Amino acid sequence: MEKQDTISNPEPVISIKGLYKSFGDLDILKDINLDVFKGENMVVLGRSGAGKSVLIKILVGLLVQDKGTVVVLGKEVNKLSGKDLDALRLRIGFSFQSSALYDSMSVRQNLEFPLTMNIKNLSRKEIDKTVEEVLDNVGLMEKINVMPSDLSGGQRKRIGIARTLILKPEIMLYDEPTSGLDPITSEEINTLINEVQKMYNTTSIIITHDLTCAKETGDRVAMLLDGIFVKVGKFEEVFISEDERIKSFFNYNFIQ
Amino acid sequence: MISMIALLSLPSKSVNHVNFHQNYITIFIVRLPTFVFVISPPTHKYLFSKGIDDYFTGVYKAYKFVIRFFKEVVRPPYHFREIINQCYEIGLKSLPLITLTGFITGIVFTKQSRPSLSEFGATSWLPSLITIAIVRALGSLITALICAGKVGSSMGAELGSMKVTQQIEAMEVSAINPFKWLVVTRVIASTIAIPILGLYCGFVALMGSYFNVHSFETTSIVSFFHNGFATISFLDIFSSLIKSIVFGFTIGIVGCYKGYNAINGTQGVGKAANQAVVLAMFLVFIEEIVIVQVANWIRYF
Numbered sequence: 004m005e006k007q008d009t010i011s012n013p014e015p016v017i018s019i020k021g022l023y024k025s026f027g028d029l030d031i032l033k034d035i036n037l038d039v040f041k042g043e044n045m046v047v048l049g050r051s052g053a054g055k056s057v058l059i060k061i062l063v064g065l066l067v068q069d070k071g072t073v074v075v076l077g078k079e080v081n082k083l084s085g086k087d088l089d090a091l092r093l094r095i096g097f098s099f100q101s102s103a104l105y106d107s108m109s110v111r112q113n114l115e116f117p118l119t120m121n122i123k124n125l126s127r128k129e130i131d132k133t134v135e136e137v138l139d140n141v142g143l144m145e146k147i148n149v150m151p152s153d154l155s156g157g158q159r160k161r162i163g164i165a166r167t168l169i170l171k172p173e174i175m176l177y178d179e180p181t182s183g184l185d186p187i188t189s190e191e192i193n194t195l196i197n198e199v200q201k202m203y204n205t206t207s208i209i210i211t212h213d214l215t216c217a218k219e220t221g222d223r224v225a226m227l228l229d230g231i232f233v234k235v236g237k238f239e240e241v242f243i244s245e246d247e248r249i250k251s252f253f254n255y256n257f258i259q
Numbered sequence: 260m261i262s263m264i265a266l267l268s269l270p271s272k273s274v275n276h277v278n279f280h281q282n283y284i285t286i287f288i289v290r291l292p293t294f295v296f297v298i299s300p301p302t303h304k305y306l307f308s309k310g311i312d313d314y315f316t317g318v319y320k321a322y323k324f325v326i327r328f329f330k331e332v333v334r335p336p337y338h339f340r341e342i343i344n345q346c347y348e349i350g351l352k353s354l355p356l357i358t359l360t361g362f363i364t365g366i367v368f369t370k371q372s373r374p375s376l377s378e379f380g381a382t383s384w385l386p387s388l389i390t391i392a393i394v395r396a397l398g399s400l401i402t403a404l405i406c407a408g409k410v411g412s413s414m415g416a417e418l419g420s421m422k423v424t425q426q427i428e429a430m431e432v433s434a435i436n437p438f439k440w441l442v443v444t445r446v447i448a449s450t451i452a453i454p455i456l457g458l459y460c461g462f463v464a465l466m467g468s469y470f471n472v473h474s475f476e477t478t479s480i481v482s483f484f485h486n487g488f489a490t491i492s493f494l495d496i497f498s499s500l501i502k503s504i505v506f507g508f509t510i511g512i513v514g515c516y517k518g519y520n521a522i523n524g525t526q527g528v529g530k531a532a533n534q535a536v537v538l539a540m541f542l543v544f545i546e547e548i549v550i551v552q553v554a555n556w557i558r559y560f
Contacts, residue, residue, distance in 0.1 A: 063432050089434035103429035106420070117433040120440075170433070 016041045016174065016206045017062065022071035024057055031057050033230035035071070044200055044207045046221030048214070048241070050252065053227045055210040056100070059176045062208070063095055064088050076173065093121060096167030096205070100179040102159040104151040110162055111147050114138065118169050133169060140202060141165045141195060157188035164195060168203060175199060175207040181216045193219040214253065228252070324516050328446060331439050338444050345448030349410050353456060360405055361460035364397060365389065365467025373475070382476070383486075389468040390487030391495070398461030399454075399499050400547060403506035406453050407539035411514040414445055415535030418518025419528035427519070442519060446511035453507030454500060461499075498554035505546050513539040 015038035022035035031054040039045045047055050060066040061073055064080050073080045078091050104113050114134045119125065125133075138144045141161040151159060160180060167175065180196060181189035193216050199205060209220050217224055217238060224241045226234040228248045234241045242253060305312045369389055376382050418441060421427050430437040469483045514535040521531040 065428055065431065092432050092434045095432070097429070097432040099425050099429060101425055103425040105426055105429075106424075107417075117435065120433070120435045166429075166433075 014041055015039060016076060017208070018072075018074040019058075019062075020072045022058075022061070022073060023069045024054070024061065024066070025069055030230055032068075035230075035232060037225055037232060037235065039206060039208060041206050042200070042204060043222040044196070044209060044220050046209045046211060046217040046224045046238075047227055048211060048217050048224050048252075049227035051212060054230060055212075055227055056178050058227075059097070059178060059208055059210055063092060063097055063176060093170055094172055095174045095176060096164075096170070096172035098160075098164050098167050098175065098177045098180060100182055102151075102163035104154075104159055104162060104166070106151055108151075109147075110138070110143075110149050110151070110154075113151065113162065114166055114169050117166065121170060137165045137168050138162075140168065140198070155188075157184055157191065160184065160192055161195065164192075164199065168199065171203060173205060175203075175205045177207060177209040177211075179211055179213075180209060181211065181213045186215075189213065189216060190219075192216075196220045226252070320520070321516055324519075325512060327438065328443060328512065331436070331443050332447065334439075336439070338440060341440065341444040342447050342451075345445050346452045349406070349445075349448050350452030350456060353406060353409055353452075354459070356405060356409065357402060357456050357460050358463050360401060361398070361463035362467040364401055364460075365393065365464035365469075366471050368392060368397070368464075369468040369471040373471075385472055386468070386478075386483050386487040387490045390465060391490055393461050393464045393468070394491055394499055395495050396499075396547075396551070398464060399457040399503040399506060400543070401464075402453060402457040402460040402503065403510065403543045404540060406449070406456065406507075407510050407543060408536050410449060410453075411510050411535040411539040412532040414449075414511070414514030415518040415521075416528055416532040418442075418515055419521030419531035420518075422519060422521045423524050423528060438519075442515040445515055446508060449511030449514075450504060450507040453510060454503035457499070457503035457506075492558075494554060494558055498550060498557075502547065502550045505550065506543050509542045509546060510539045513542065 017037070017039040019035055019037045022032055023030070024032040035058065037045070047058060049055050057066060061068050062075055062080065064083065067081050075091060076094055078087070080088075080091070083091060104110075105116065108116060111134060114137060115130055118130060118133060134147070135144065138147055141164060143158060143161050143165070146154060146158060146162070151162070154162065164177075164180075175196075177196065180192050184192065196207065196209065197220060200207060207220075209216065211217055221238055223236060224234075224238045225232045226241050226244075226249055233246055234244050234249060241249065244250070369385060372385060372388055373382060376384060376388070418427075421441070427437045427441070430440065465484070465487065469478070469480055472478050472483060473480075517531040517535040517538070521527040523530075
């Protein structure tokens, strides 16, 4: 599936400058610089353990960088706390690798929970309408009263995405959206990511090592190797790079 | 490889002129430990040792956890509905187990005490003896031990499982305070429910004791309770209630602390559940002895 050019505004929504992050003696991210523009899908491609998940966790304030600035929607993330950080997080949707659905709640309750906790005085009708709309968008209306343990892996991913969409975020962060899924289900998730971009006009960062996902969802691709972005550009530009490290990464993956 | 590095590091003259076997022994006994130290220097300095440092770090983290609880508990939102839900989970769902345990405790304690008292012809003191034991100690202690096992392990496992599957992080990024929703509500619920369960356990234990006494002496229930409570003072009931409140808080905070800080996947969840029970029981016994000492000091003051 060809990816259309969807960047609508050249203003960076996410701006990362000189980012460093280490855990003990292990340097994970070294001098990361990246601008993500409004309306685009930015894919961060790299090996497992390269620091991709660490990067998006810093964007949403779950981790704090050692050095550098991270500006998201005009706010410097590590300078925010309490209500200001919560206000920023409401504008960002985070889709976890494991979906992170609340096991003790049904699908309906999983979707209602962030809605009712953040928006007060919603009527039952309004809550039901919002939940059903979002479930319909991910194509899983029939699973509304099912428990997460009864869902397949692909269905859990979709419900996880639906839960992040319930508050209509401006930015979507996907952590390995196709991890552990078969090729057909992965294709469905890739399609869903693109549909979310169109329907909700979101800016997205997709963390993956799946080249098919990168090709089908990314407006641009940032190649993360050895803690730095060695190449940023359209998928085709990164794919034909002469850098030996990028070549060996692509050589281990099969894509159509 | 290390011996090669050590060998290469020797001045060339000494390698040429010294016997090879002697040199090899010298490398392994004298130089190798030094070179191993140089090649892989320690990356972390400990104040005492790793074990002691980890212990004090753990105590500090627990202290910060408890302080955070007291800061968060007074701030809105209060999540009353969730607190009531947790009271149901902790209190109502523990009723069958507490009923059975309390009843059996009352019967067994009465049965075991009867032979000693009958030697002195003092079986009429049974109601007083049993009531003192149950009200002052057994009621709250047995409830706490049962709840430490049932409630503490359940909290440790549930929160630990949520931690390792990123559900707590999911709450955080949805602008929901997971500490308030998960920890504060559960600790408040256990602090409320466990004293109530303690009172209930005491009542059920006394009923068990009454049935045993009645089967021997055909005593009326009014007479039994009248004789029993004749020796009980307000301090006994008050100290027992304070103990139950402290036990409830301890069980809740320990279970939540262990679960909220679980790491290392499913193994970590199991550890969290296990450690929650063991630590809660240990602290319950420490608190029992402290509060009993304070109550006795007040009694004889």
